[in-house]
Amino acid sequence: DTGVSQNPRHKITKRGQNVTFRCDPISEHNRLYWYRQTLGQGPEFLTYFQNEAQLEKSRLLSDRFSAERPKGSFSTLEIQRTEQGDSAMYLCASSRAGTPSEAFFGQGTRLTVV
């Protein structure tokens, strides 16, 4: 088990384009989280899944953002019609269910919108 894996590590896109990121969690973890981190700030919670169900979404997750976890394993985060303000590091994390179980983070996908 190599931990949480995110792809791609870096993405540069033009404003208005759509982008999709992938996260593969630790295999026995049934909870998966997406966070966004902008320069000089700590990660901010976006959404989380338990198995395939998306149980919570932050108000930071605008209508242009959608996340899926179709079979309860890997997850994708799509941003439609990207804006320069979307430039950030997108972090994925996973954890076991049960209390308490901390999150294990991937290395992140750095998005730059030009």
Added chain:
Amino acid sequence: AQSVTQLGSHVSVSEGALVLLRCNYSSSVPPYLFWYVQYPNQGLQLLLKYTSAATLVKGINGFEAEFKKSETSFHLTKPSAHMSDAAEYFCAVSWSTNAGKSTFGDGTTLTVKP
């Protein structure tokens, strides 16, 4: 609103000196608390966690933190800094039983001088 405050965005110490990174949270209800470390262009690595057991928590790489309910604080310390400790440190708090969903502070960058 629930919040996490890290006092001092930058801390500089000499190699071998005491490291003290401060973290305060807004609620008096004992939550789960974590310290993570982040190296450049990497994800977050868990240093230690408090989960309602002993108030003095020992973590990896010689770090420890003390939970003080009356002060709503969870400061991170290390008796003797090493050059390899230079990184960004984040305090995170979870106010729910889902410890993977956390509110992060804005981070403290630790510089270690030779």
